[in-house]
Amino acid sequence: MRNLIVLGGGEDQIPAYREGRRLGYRVIGVDQRPDALGAAEADQFLCMTSRDPEGIARALGPIDVAAVISPASDAAQESVAELSRIYRTAHRTAPGALRCSxxxxxxREVIDRLGLPAYRYAQHNSVEELTRAAAELGYPLIVKPADSSGSKGITVLDGPANLVGAIEHAWKHSFSRQVILEELIEGRHGAVESFFADGRLAFMAVTDRIITGPPAMISLAHVVPADLDESAHARLSEAVTAICAEVGHRQGPVNFDLVLTPGGDLYFIEMGARLGGNGMPLMVRHAFGLNTVEAAIRLALGEPLTIDVTHRRTAALRILAAASDGVLTAVEGLDALKRIPEVADVQVFKAPGDHVRAYTQAGNKLGYLVMVSDTRKQLEDALDRALRTLRFEIEPDVKGSA
Known part of the structure; x- marks a missing residue:
């Protein structure tokens, strides 16, 4: 049996484990956490960092690898590319698209080259240079690692008082020690989950992205379709196509975060040439009937792409999270939640007795709730009812965090 390597063993990689096995492959998982969800899902599990492709290859030896994939993780994409080279798999991400990720x-340089709406920024690994740049940029501004995803290491600053602390916080989540400062753009947040086939934008889902706000600005929910007029949607499609053409991304998934200003300008914030995180493929499947996880695996295998949308429904994905650190003692209302007609899927990643952390980064989530409906108003009412139904009981951990 041929092998599929999945880098990462978190909740956003688990669908690739299951889909790979469904397609008939032996799944090898890699994650440095011994208690990662992937440890129980994989046919073979390597407890090691996903950022060491040579070490992974040494540990596995001369095996038959059909494909390598890492949904939702920018940090692992360079390893995906190198392992794909080592094992001579059929598909590799375009270098320009990989670098953007x-x-x-x-x-930001790509956005500038294309003449798309752009904000001011500065990137460096020196506190002195970043301090000087921050004074020139002014406040408010966002401080974050230049090479991380999942809202890790992000701080929004209204003034210079905590700048050094914010830089040091970003460094903790940066492999390159590169920190980027960005002008804060006010407006509505959105996201794009898309798929290219033979250089053509074969699928694009645009969501309204609800975030927690400063200081971390973490995704809390997505609603699709986004509340965009036809002109904005067309401009967004053209810009996504132009960006991907510029960086050579002709095949596969790609996602973007963006802000729509009150004046109607679309500002792209980040790009990832991989399947999106925070349950985006799950929402896409319920809203459009499209299995992007299967499509991404088949692309990695070198098989022809088929991107078929079977239906279009209004959908929401809500990230379930804790407000504070503690121990989960009970999950109440789960059965009643599942009886709400609009509930399409609910996944809870923690069990009573588990230590949970406040939702200060994407990795701290408790689960996903996906809801579908025919109208936005019906969906919002049902979501409000669902969130009142499901309750997580959390008590302070007197023994300290695990």
Whole structure:
């Protein structure tokens, strides 16, 4: 049996484990956490960092690898590319698209080259240079690692008082020690989950992205379709196509975060040439009937792409999260939640007795709730009812965090 390597063992990689096995492959998982969800899902599990492709290849030896994939993780994309080279798999991400995924400053250069709406930024690994740049940019501004995803290491600053602390916080989540400062753009947040086939934008889902707000600005929910007029949607489609053409991304998934200003300008924030995180493929499947996880695996295998949308429904994905650190003692209302007609899927990643953390980064989530409906108003009412139904009981951990 041929092998599929999945880098990462978190909740957003688990669908690739299951889909790979459904397609008939032996799944090898890689994650440095011994308690990662992927450890129980994989046919073979390597407890090691996904950022060491040579070490992974040494540990596996001369095996038959059909494909390598890492949904939702920018940090692992360079390893995906190198392992794909080592094992001579059929598909590799275009170098320009890969660089955009792991270097936010480079993505900003691409936006500038294309003449798309752009904000001011500065990227460096020196506190002195970043302090000087912050004074020139002014406040408010966003401080974040240049090579990380999942809202890790982000701080929004209204003034210079905590700048050094914010830089040091970003460094903790940066492999390159590159920190980027960005002008804060006010407006409505959105996201794009798309798929290219033979250089053509074969699928594009645009969501309204609800975030927690400063200081971390973490995704809390997505609603599709986004509340965009036809002109904005067309401009967005043209810009996504132009960006991907510029960086050579002709095949496969790609996602973007963006802001729509009150004046109607579309500002792209980040790009990832991989399947989106925070349950985006799950929402896409319920809203459009499209299995992007299967499509991404088949692309990695070198098989012909088939991107078929079977239906279009209004859908919401809500990230379930804790407000504070503690121990989960009970999950109440789950059965009643599942009886709400609009509930399409609910996934809870924690069990009573588990330590949970406040939702200060995307990795701290408790689960996903996906709802579908025929209208936005019906969906919003049902979501409100669902969130009142499901309750997580959390008590302070007197023994301290695990």
């Amino acid at each position: 792991v270097d936010k400053g480079y993505f």
